[in-house]
Amino acid sequence: MLADRLAEYAGSLTFQSLSQEVIHEVKRRVLDSLACAYGAITAPPCRIARRLANGVVVKGGATVWGIRHRTTPDLAAFANGTAVRYLDCNDTYLSKEPAHPSDNIPACLAVAESLHVHGRQFIEAIVLAYEVQCRLCDAAALRPRGWDHVTYGAFSTAIATARLLKLPHKQIVHALNLAGITAGALRQTRVGEVSLWKACAFANASRNGIFAGYAAREGMTGPGAMFEGEKGFMNVISGPFALPEMGGSHGSFHKILDTYIKPHPVEYHAQSAVEAAFAIREQLIATYGECPVHRITSILIGCGEVAIEIIGRDQEKWHPRTRETADHSLPFCVAIALTDGTISPQSFAGPRLNDTVLLDLMQKVRVEEVTAFSEGYPDAMSTKIDVTMTEGKTFTAQIDHPRGHPRRPLSDRELELKFQKLTSRKIGRKDMSNVIQTVWELDNLKDINALVSALPVMDK
Numbered sequence: 001m002l003a004d005r006l007a008e009y010a011g012s013l014t015f016q017s018l019s020q021e022v023i024h025e026v027k028r029r030v031l032d033s034l035a036c037a038y039g040a041i042t043a044p045p046c047r048i049a050r051r052l053a054n055g056v057v058v059k060g061g062a063t064v065w066g067i068r069h070r071t072t073p074d075l076a077a078f079a080n081g082t083a084v085r086y087l088d089c090n091d092t093y094l095s096k097e098p099a100h101p102s103d104n105i106p107a108c109l110a111v112a113e114s115l116h117v118h119g120r121q122f123i124e125a126i127v128l129a130y131e132v133q134c135r136l137c138d139a140a141a142l143r144p145r146g147w148d149h150v151t152y153g154a155f156s157t158a159i160a161t162a163r164l165l166k167l168p169h170k171q172i173v174h175a176l177n178l179a180g181i182t183a184g185a186l187r188q189t190r191v192g193e194v195s196l197w198k199a200c201a202f203a204n205a206s207r208n209g210i211f212a213g214y215a216a217r218e219g220m221t222g223p224g225a226m227f228e229g230e231k232g233f234m235n236v237i238s239g240p241f242a243l244p245e246m247g248g249s250h251g252s253f254h255k256i257l258d259t260y261i262k263p264h265p266v267e268y269h270a271q272s273a274v275e276a277a278f279a280i281r282e283q284l285i286a287t288y289g290e291c292p293v294h295r296i297t298s299i300l301i302g303c304g305e306v307a308i309e310i311i312g313r314d315q316e317k318w319h320p321r322t323r324e325t326a327d328h329s330l331p332f333c334v335a336i337a338l339t340d341g342t343i344s345p346q347s348f349a350g351p352r353l354n355d356t357v358l359l360d361l362m363q364k365v366r367v368e369e370v371t372a373f374s375e376g377y378p379d380a381m382s383t384k385i386d387v388t389m390t391e392g393k394t395f396t397a398q399i400d401h402p403r404g405h406p407r408r409p410l411s412d413r414e415l416e417l418k419f420q421k422l423t424s425r426k427i428g429r430k431d432m433s434n435v436i437q438t439v440w441e442l443d444n445l446k447d448i449n450a451l452v453s454a455l456p457v458m459d460k
Helices: 002-012 020-040 044-054 073-086 101-115 119-139 151-164 169-181 197-217 233-238 268-288 305-311 330-340 356-362 371-376 412-423 429-440 449-454
Strands: 296-303 365-369 383-389 394-399
Touching: 002 119, 002 151, 002 169, 020 073, 020 101, 020 119, 020 412, 020 429, 044 073, 044 197, 073 101, 073 197, 101 119, 101 151, 101 197, 101 449, 119 151, 119 449, 151 169, 151 197, 169 197, 268 296, 268 305, 268 330, 268 383, 268 394, 296 330, 305 330, 305 365, 330 356, 330 365, 365 371, 412 429, 429 449
Parallel strands: 296 365
Antiparallel strands: 296 383, 383 394
Protein backbone atom coordinates (compact mmCIF):
# COMPACT_ATOMS: atom_id res chain seq x y z
CA MET A 1 0.00 0.00 0.00
CA LEU A 2 1.24 3.48 -0.86
CA ALA A 3 0.49 4.88 2.59
CA ASP A 4 2.76 2.21 4.08
CA ARG A 5 5.53 3.10 1.69
CA LEU A 6 5.26 6.80 2.54
CA ALA A 7 5.21 6.04 6.25
CA GLU A 8 8.30 3.86 5.90
CA TYR A 9 10.10 6.68 4.11
CA ALA A 10 9.09 9.18 6.80
CA GLY A 11 10.59 6.91 9.43
CA SER A 12 13.85 6.52 7.54
CA LEU A 13 14.63 10.16 6.73
CA THR A 14 17.25 11.65 9.04
CA PHE A 15 19.05 14.97 9.23
CA GLN A 16 22.37 13.15 9.00
CA SER A 17 21.38 11.74 5.62
CA LEU A 18 20.79 15.20 4.14
CA SER A 19 23.45 16.92 2.08
CA GLN A 20 24.66 20.39 3.00
CA GLU A 21 23.12 21.59 -0.26
CA VAL A 22 19.68 20.33 0.78
CA ILE A 23 20.00 21.83 4.26
CA HIS A 24 20.99 25.18 2.79
CA GLU A 25 18.08 25.13 0.35
CA VAL A 26 15.70 24.59 3.28
CA LYS A 27 17.07 27.73 4.91
CA ARG A 28 16.63 29.65 1.66
CA ARG A 29 13.00 28.50 1.35
CA VAL A 30 12.27 29.48 4.97
CA LEU A 31 13.70 32.96 4.41
CA ASP A 32 11.78 33.30 1.15
CA SER A 33 8.54 32.22 2.83
CA LEU A 34 8.94 34.73 5.65
CA ALA A 35 9.62 37.44 3.08
CA CYS A 36 6.39 36.61 1.27
CA ALA A 37 4.41 36.39 4.50
CA TYR A 38 5.51 39.71 5.97
CA GLY A 39 5.10 41.39 2.61
CA ALA A 40 1.45 40.30 2.61
CA ILE A 41 0.58 40.36 6.28
CA THR A 42 -1.84 43.30 6.13
CA ALA A 43 -3.72 42.01 3.07
CA PRO A 44 -7.46 41.25 3.44
CA PRO A 45 -7.37 37.41 3.48
CA CYS A 46 -4.44 37.49 5.90
CA ARG A 47 -6.37 39.70 8.31
CA ILE A 48 -9.40 37.43 8.04
CA ALA A 49 -7.30 34.33 8.71
CA ARG A 50 -5.71 35.99 11.76
CA ARG A 51 -9.12 36.92 13.13
CA LEU A 52 -10.17 33.28 12.85
CA ALA A 53 -7.02 32.17 14.66
CA ASN A 54 -7.40 34.84 17.33
CA GLY A 55 -10.70 33.29 18.39
CA VAL A 56 -8.86 30.36 19.94
CA VAL A 57 -6.20 30.89 22.63
CA VAL A 58 -3.79 28.08 23.48
CA LYS A 59 -1.08 28.67 26.04
CA GLY A 60 2.11 27.22 24.64
CA GLY A 61 0.50 26.77 21.24
CA ALA A 62 1.72 28.02 17.86
CA THR A 63 2.29 31.70 17.10
CA VAL A 64 0.37 33.71 14.55
CA TRP A 65 3.12 35.67 12.77
CA GLY A 66 3.15 39.42 13.20
CA ILE A 67 1.38 39.24 16.54
CA ARG A 68 2.14 37.33 19.71
CA HIS A 69 -1.12 35.41 19.78
CA ARG A 70 -0.80 31.66 20.31
CA THR A 71 -3.41 29.26 19.06
CA THR A 72 -3.74 25.66 17.87
CA PRO A 73 -1.10 24.57 15.32
CA ASP A 74 -3.71 24.05 12.61
CA LEU A 75 -5.18 27.56 12.98
CA ALA A 76 -1.72 29.12 13.13
CA ALA A 77 -0.78 27.22 9.97
CA PHE A 78 -3.94 28.51 8.28
CA ALA A 79 -3.20 32.14 9.18
CA ASN A 80 0.52 32.01 8.42
CA GLY A 81 0.09 29.90 5.31
CA THR A 82 -2.40 32.39 3.89
CA ALA A 83 0.20 35.13 4.34
CA VAL A 84 2.95 33.10 2.65
CA ARG A 85 0.73 32.43 -0.37
CA TYR A 86 -1.04 35.76 -0.86
CA LEU A 87 1.55 37.63 -2.96
CA ASP A 88 2.04 34.66 -5.29
CA CYS A 89 5.76 35.06 -4.75
CA ASN A 90 6.69 31.88 -2.87
CA ASP A 91 8.49 29.01 -4.55
CA THR A 92 7.17 26.71 -7.26
CA TYR A 93 7.55 23.18 -8.56
CA LEU A 94 6.54 22.23 -12.10
CA SER A 95 5.72 18.69 -13.13
CA LYS A 96 2.60 16.78 -14.19
CA GLU A 97 0.96 18.85 -11.48
CA PRO A 98 2.46 22.25 -10.53
CA ALA A 99 2.67 23.25 -6.88
CA HIS A 100 4.09 25.74 -4.37
CA PRO A 101 5.86 23.42 -1.92
CA SER A 102 6.97 26.16 0.49
CA ASP A 103 3.27 26.30 1.42
CA ASN A 104 4.27 23.42 3.72
CA ILE A 105 6.65 25.56 5.77
CA PRO A 106 4.05 27.42 7.92
CA ALA A 107 2.50 24.07 8.84
CA CYS A 108 5.87 22.56 9.75
CA LEU A 109 6.80 25.57 11.85
CA ALA A 110 3.46 25.69 13.68
CA VAL A 111 3.78 22.07 14.78
CA ALA A 112 7.52 22.31 15.46
CA GLU A 113 7.08 25.42 17.61
CA SER A 114 4.38 23.84 19.76
CA LEU A 115 6.67 20.85 20.35
CA HIS A 116 9.85 22.91 20.96
CA VAL A 117 11.86 20.76 18.56
CA HIS A 118 15.46 21.28 17.48
CA GLY A 119 16.04 23.22 14.27
CA ARG A 120 17.31 20.03 12.65
CA GLN A 121 13.99 18.26 13.23
CA PHE A 122 12.24 21.23 11.63
CA ILE A 123 14.53 20.91 8.61
CA GLU A 124 13.79 17.17 8.38
CA ALA A 125 10.05 17.86 8.35
CA ILE A 126 10.37 20.43 5.56
CA VAL A 127 12.47 18.10 3.39
CA LEU A 128 9.92 15.34 3.96
CA ALA A 129 6.97 17.57 3.07
CA TYR A 130 8.66 18.80 -0.10
CA GLU A 131 9.56 15.25 -1.06
CA VAL A 132 6.06 13.86 -0.66
CA GLN A 133 4.25 16.72 -2.37
CA CYS A 134 6.66 16.97 -5.30
CA ARG A 135 6.79 13.21 -5.89
CA LEU A 136 3.00 13.11 -5.94
CA CYS A 137 3.08 15.97 -8.47
CA ASP A 138 5.47 13.84 -10.55
CA ALA A 139 3.13 10.88 -10.35
CA ALA A 140 -0.25 12.26 -11.45
CA ALA A 141 -1.84 15.46 -12.71
CA LEU A 142 -4.91 16.57 -10.81
CA ARG A 143 -5.75 19.71 -12.78
CA PRO A 144 -7.20 18.00 -15.89
CA ARG A 145 -9.56 16.03 -13.64
CA GLY A 146 -10.94 19.17 -11.95
CA TRP A 147 -8.94 18.99 -8.71
CA ASP A 148 -6.59 21.62 -7.35
CA HIS A 149 -2.89 21.04 -6.67
CA VAL A 150 -3.36 21.82 -2.96
CA THR A 151 -5.04 18.41 -2.67
CA TYR A 152 -1.57 16.89 -2.39
CA GLY A 153 -0.77 19.31 0.44
CA ALA A 154 -2.99 17.41 2.84
CA PHE A 155 -0.65 14.41 2.51
CA SER A 156 2.60 16.39 2.75
CA THR A 157 1.56 18.33 5.85
CA ALA A 158 0.03 15.28 7.50
CA ILE A 159 3.22 13.23 7.10
CA ALA A 160 5.40 16.15 8.25
CA THR A 161 3.18 16.55 11.31
CA ALA A 162 3.36 12.83 12.04
CA ARG A 163 7.15 12.95 11.78
CA LEU A 164 7.42 15.90 14.16
CA LEU A 165 5.08 14.12 16.58
CA LYS A 166 7.35 11.04 16.33
CA LEU A 167 4.43 8.77 15.53
CA PRO A 168 5.12 5.09 14.91
CA HIS A 169 4.65 3.59 11.46
CA LYS A 170 1.04 2.49 11.95
CA GLN A 171 -0.09 5.89 13.18
CA ILE A 172 1.67 7.65 10.28
CA VAL A 173 -0.36 5.45 7.93
CA HIS A 174 -3.55 6.47 9.72
CA ALA A 175 -2.55 10.14 9.55
CA LEU A 176 -2.13 9.84 5.77
CA ASN A 177 -5.42 7.98 5.39
CA LEU A 178 -7.28 10.54 7.51
CA ALA A 179 -5.79 13.40 5.52
CA GLY A 180 -6.43 11.80 2.15
CA ILE A 181 -10.03 10.80 2.70
CA THR A 182 -11.03 14.49 2.98
CA ALA A 183 -8.32 15.99 0.76
CA GLY A 184 -10.18 16.80 -2.46
CA ALA A 185 -10.04 20.53 -3.30
CA LEU A 186 -11.78 21.74 -6.46
CA ARG A 187 -9.81 23.49 -9.21
CA GLN A 188 -12.53 26.14 -9.46
CA THR A 189 -10.39 28.12 -7.01
CA ARG A 190 -8.22 29.21 -9.97
CA VAL A 191 -10.74 29.45 -12.80
CA GLY A 192 -12.20 32.73 -14.07
CA GLU A 193 -12.33 35.62 -11.61
CA VAL A 194 -10.06 34.59 -8.74
CA SER A 195 -11.19 35.24 -5.16
CA LEU A 196 -9.45 35.75 -1.82
CA TRP A 197 -9.65 32.00 -1.26
CA LYS A 198 -6.74 31.45 -3.66
CA ALA A 199 -4.37 32.51 -0.87
CA CYS A 200 -6.11 30.22 1.61
CA ALA A 201 -6.49 27.02 -0.39
CA PHE A 202 -3.25 25.30 0.60
CA ALA A 203 -3.42 26.80 4.09
CA ASN A 204 -6.74 25.01 4.49
CA ALA A 205 -5.25 21.76 3.19
CA SER A 206 -2.44 22.11 5.74
CA ARG A 207 -4.97 22.77 8.51
CA ASN A 208 -6.58 19.45 7.66
CA GLY A 209 -3.21 17.70 7.36
CA ILE A 210 -2.12 18.87 10.81
CA PHE A 211 -5.47 17.86 12.29
CA ALA A 212 -5.09 14.40 10.77
CA GLY A 213 -1.65 14.00 12.36
CA TYR A 214 -2.88 14.96 15.81
CA ALA A 215 -6.00 12.81 15.45
CA ALA A 216 -3.84 9.81 14.58
CA ARG A 217 -1.72 10.46 17.67
CA GLU A 218 -4.86 10.24 19.80
CA GLY A 219 -5.75 6.87 18.29
CA MET A 220 -8.10 7.85 15.47
CA THR A 221 -7.95 5.35 12.61
CA GLY A 222 -8.45 6.16 8.94
CA PRO A 223 -10.05 4.15 6.14
CA GLY A 224 -7.83 1.40 4.80
CA ALA A 225 -6.53 1.37 1.22
CA MET A 226 -7.22 5.09 1.02
CA PHE A 227 -5.09 5.44 -2.13
CA GLU A 228 -5.88 2.15 -3.88
CA GLY A 229 -9.38 1.29 -2.64
CA GLU A 230 -12.50 0.93 -4.77
CA LYS A 231 -13.67 4.43 -3.81
CA GLY A 232 -10.21 5.66 -2.89
CA PHE A 233 -7.99 8.51 -4.02
CA MET A 234 -6.69 6.94 -7.23
CA ASN A 235 -10.08 5.79 -8.50
CA VAL A 236 -11.95 8.99 -7.64
CA ILE A 237 -9.43 11.85 -7.78
CA SER A 238 -6.02 11.24 -9.35
CA GLY A 239 -6.33 8.21 -11.54
CA PRO A 240 -3.91 5.29 -11.07
CA PHE A 241 -0.24 6.14 -10.62
CA ALA A 242 3.08 4.75 -9.43
CA LEU A 243 5.09 6.95 -7.08
CA PRO A 244 8.71 7.57 -8.16
CA GLU A 245 11.64 6.79 -5.88
CA MET A 246 11.84 9.13 -2.90
CA GLY A 247 14.83 11.39 -2.26
CA GLY A 248 17.84 9.55 -0.88
CA SER A 249 16.47 6.20 -2.08
CA HIS A 250 18.74 4.35 -4.52
CA GLY A 251 20.74 7.51 -5.14
CA SER A 252 17.80 9.76 -6.08
CA PHE A 253 18.09 13.43 -5.10
CA HIS A 254 15.75 15.37 -2.83
CA LYS A 255 13.11 17.32 -4.72
CA ILE A 256 13.68 20.58 -2.89
CA LEU A 257 16.71 20.99 -5.17
CA ASP A 258 14.38 21.02 -8.17
CA THR A 259 12.07 23.80 -6.96
CA TYR A 260 12.14 27.40 -8.14
CA ILE A 261 12.34 30.65 -6.18
CA LYS A 262 10.34 33.51 -7.72
CA PRO A 263 11.90 36.93 -8.30
CA HIS A 264 8.53 38.47 -9.24
CA PRO A 265 5.13 38.32 -7.42
CA VAL A 266 3.23 36.68 -10.29
CA GLU A 267 2.04 33.18 -11.10
CA TYR A 268 5.07 31.11 -12.04
CA HIS A 269 4.13 30.57 -15.67
CA ALA A 270 4.30 34.35 -16.10
CA GLN A 271 7.89 34.63 -14.83
CA SER A 272 9.40 33.98 -18.28
CA ALA A 273 6.89 36.32 -19.89
CA VAL A 274 7.68 39.14 -17.48
CA GLU A 275 11.40 38.73 -18.07
CA ALA A 276 10.87 38.73 -21.84
CA ALA A 277 8.72 41.87 -21.55
CA PHE A 278 11.48 43.59 -19.59
CA ALA A 279 13.94 42.69 -22.37
CA ILE A 280 11.63 44.14 -25.01
CA ARG A 281 11.14 47.29 -22.97
CA GLU A 282 14.93 47.76 -22.99
CA GLN A 283 14.94 47.31 -26.78
CA LEU A 284 12.21 49.94 -27.12
CA ILE A 285 14.09 52.43 -24.96
CA ALA A 286 17.29 51.82 -26.93
CA THR A 287 15.40 52.44 -30.19
CA TYR A 288 13.07 55.30 -29.28
CA GLY A 289 14.68 56.81 -26.19
CA GLU A 290 11.57 55.82 -24.25
CA CYS A 291 9.05 53.00 -24.04
CA PRO A 292 6.18 54.23 -26.24
CA VAL A 293 3.50 51.72 -25.28
CA HIS A 294 0.90 53.91 -27.04
CA ARG A 295 2.59 53.01 -30.34
CA ILE A 296 2.26 49.27 -29.79
CA THR A 297 -0.30 47.73 -32.14
CA SER A 298 -0.06 44.07 -31.12
CA ILE A 299 1.57 41.77 -28.57
CA LEU A 300 1.87 38.09 -29.44
CA ILE A 301 2.75 35.80 -26.52
CA GLY A 302 3.86 32.31 -27.49
CA CYS A 303 4.00 29.80 -24.65
CA GLY A 304 3.18 26.26 -23.61
CA GLU A 305 -0.27 24.75 -23.20
CA VAL A 306 -0.12 24.66 -19.39
CA ALA A 307 0.65 28.38 -19.16
CA ILE A 308 -2.28 29.15 -21.44
CA GLU A 309 -4.65 27.01 -19.40
CA ILE A 310 -3.68 28.62 -16.10
CA ILE A 311 -3.09 32.29 -16.97
CA GLY A 312 -3.89 32.94 -20.63
CA ARG A 313 -7.26 31.42 -21.48
CA ASP A 314 -10.17 32.83 -19.44
CA GLN A 315 -11.65 36.10 -20.67
CA GLU A 316 -11.41 37.48 -17.13
CA LYS A 317 -7.62 37.53 -17.61
CA TRP A 318 -8.08 40.40 -20.09
CA HIS A 319 -10.31 42.33 -17.64
CA PRO A 320 -9.05 41.49 -14.12
CA ARG A 321 -11.08 43.02 -11.32
CA THR A 322 -9.16 41.54 -8.38
CA ARG A 323 -5.52 41.30 -7.43
CA GLU A 324 -5.84 37.54 -7.43
CA THR A 325 -6.99 37.55 -11.05
CA ALA A 326 -4.36 40.09 -12.13
CA ASP A 327 -1.35 38.14 -10.84
CA HIS A 328 -2.78 35.12 -12.67
CA SER A 329 -3.27 37.09 -15.89
CA LEU A 330 -0.66 36.73 -18.62
CA PRO A 331 -1.94 39.86 -20.44
CA PHE A 332 -1.84 41.98 -17.27
CA CYS A 333 1.62 40.83 -16.18
CA VAL A 334 3.13 41.50 -19.62
CA ALA A 335 1.37 44.85 -19.98
CA ILE A 336 2.55 46.16 -16.64
CA ALA A 337 6.11 44.85 -17.23
CA LEU A 338 6.25 46.74 -20.53
CA THR A 339 4.70 49.88 -19.05
CA ASP A 340 6.50 50.12 -15.71
CA GLY A 341 9.71 48.15 -16.21
CA THR A 342 9.24 46.61 -12.78
CA ILE A 343 6.72 44.47 -10.90
CA SER A 344 6.04 44.67 -7.17
CA PRO A 345 3.08 43.95 -4.89
CA GLN A 346 1.94 47.53 -5.53
CA SER A 347 1.61 46.71 -9.24
CA PHE A 348 -1.64 44.94 -8.43
CA ALA A 349 -3.17 47.62 -6.21
CA GLY A 350 -6.70 48.78 -7.01
CA PRO A 351 -5.78 51.85 -9.10
CA ARG A 352 -3.67 49.76 -11.50
CA LEU A 353 -6.60 47.45 -12.21
CA ASN A 354 -8.47 50.49 -13.56
CA ASP A 355 -5.51 52.04 -15.39
CA THR A 356 -6.78 52.80 -18.91
CA VAL A 357 -3.28 52.57 -20.42
CA LEU A 358 -2.87 49.05 -19.05
CA LEU A 359 -6.40 48.01 -20.01
CA ASP A 360 -5.94 49.25 -23.58
CA LEU A 361 -2.57 47.53 -23.89
CA MET A 362 -3.97 44.24 -22.59
CA GLN A 363 -6.59 44.19 -25.35
CA LYS A 364 -3.73 44.09 -27.87
CA VAL A 365 -2.43 40.83 -26.40
CA ARG A 366 -2.92 37.55 -28.21
CA VAL A 367 -1.77 34.27 -26.66
CA GLU A 368 -1.00 31.19 -28.72
CA GLU A 369 0.52 27.81 -28.04
CA VAL A 370 3.99 26.96 -29.32
CA THR A 371 4.13 23.18 -29.66
CA ALA A 372 7.85 23.01 -28.96
CA PHE A 373 7.34 24.95 -25.73
CA SER A 374 4.60 22.55 -24.61
CA GLU A 375 6.83 19.59 -25.40
CA GLY A 376 9.77 21.10 -23.53
CA TYR A 377 7.72 21.71 -20.38
CA PRO A 378 8.46 21.46 -17.45
CA ASP A 379 12.22 21.19 -18.07
CA ALA A 380 11.97 24.62 -19.68
CA MET A 381 9.42 27.36 -19.06
CA SER A 382 9.71 28.97 -22.50
CA THR A 383 7.88 32.14 -23.50
CA LYS A 384 8.40 34.22 -26.63
CA ILE A 385 6.94 37.71 -27.03
CA ASP A 386 6.65 39.68 -30.29
CA VAL A 387 5.70 43.35 -29.94
CA THR A 388 4.71 45.14 -33.15
CA MET A 389 4.75 48.95 -33.43
CA THR A 390 2.63 51.31 -35.53
CA GLU A 391 5.32 51.55 -38.24
CA GLY A 392 5.42 47.77 -38.54
CA LYS A 393 8.69 47.18 -36.70
CA THR A 394 8.67 44.10 -34.41
CA PHE A 395 10.67 43.54 -31.24
CA THR A 396 11.17 40.00 -29.97
CA ALA A 397 12.47 38.31 -26.83
CA GLN A 398 12.41 34.70 -25.64
CA ILE A 399 13.12 33.33 -22.18
CA ASP A 400 13.41 29.59 -21.55
CA HIS A 401 14.56 29.53 -17.91
CA PRO A 402 13.58 32.58 -15.84
CA ARG A 403 15.64 33.87 -12.93
CA GLY A 404 15.13 31.67 -9.88
CA HIS A 405 14.96 28.49 -11.96
CA PRO A 406 17.48 25.82 -10.85
CA ARG A 407 19.45 26.58 -14.01
CA ARG A 408 19.54 30.29 -13.13
CA PRO A 409 19.19 30.33 -9.34
CA LEU A 410 19.00 33.45 -7.22
CA SER A 411 22.07 33.92 -5.06
CA ASP A 412 21.80 34.12 -1.27
CA ARG A 413 22.39 37.85 -1.54
CA GLU A 414 19.62 38.23 -4.12
CA LEU A 415 17.33 36.29 -1.81
CA GLU A 416 18.18 38.57 1.11
CA LEU A 417 17.45 41.58 -1.12
CA LYS A 418 14.08 40.04 -2.01
CA PHE A 419 13.37 39.67 1.71
CA GLN A 420 14.29 43.29 2.32
CA LYS A 421 12.25 44.52 -0.64
CA LEU A 422 9.08 42.67 0.30
CA THR A 423 9.25 43.52 4.01
CA SER A 424 10.65 47.07 3.96
CA ARG A 425 7.22 48.62 4.58
CA LYS A 426 6.55 46.29 7.51
CA ILE A 427 9.87 45.55 9.25
CA GLY A 428 12.74 47.77 10.42
CA ARG A 429 16.33 47.07 9.37
CA LYS A 430 17.33 45.67 12.76
CA ASP A 431 14.46 43.17 12.69
CA MET A 432 15.29 42.25 9.09
CA SER A 433 18.88 41.51 10.03
CA ASN A 434 17.83 39.46 13.06
CA VAL A 435 15.44 37.28 11.03
CA ILE A 436 17.97 36.71 8.25
CA GLN A 437 20.74 35.78 10.68
CA THR A 438 18.48 33.41 12.63
CA VAL A 439 17.36 31.61 9.48
CA TRP A 440 20.93 31.00 8.34
CA GLU A 441 21.58 29.40 11.75
CA LEU A 442 18.50 27.19 11.58
CA ASP A 443 20.32 23.88 11.97
CA ASN A 444 22.01 25.10 15.15
CA LEU A 445 18.84 26.21 16.95
CA LYS A 446 18.27 23.98 19.99
CA ASP A 447 14.64 25.13 20.11
CA ILE A 448 12.85 26.28 16.97
CA ASN A 449 11.06 28.84 19.13
CA ALA A 450 14.20 30.95 18.70
CA LEU A 451 13.17 31.50 15.09
CA VAL A 452 9.61 32.42 16.05
CA SER A 453 10.93 34.80 18.71
CA ALA A 454 12.98 36.57 16.05
CA LEU A 455 9.85 37.36 14.03
CA PRO A 456 8.77 40.96 14.70
CA VAL A 457 5.40 42.03 16.03
CA MET A 458 4.00 44.61 13.64
CA ASP A 459 0.27 44.21 13.21
CA LYS A 460 -2.54 44.00 15.75
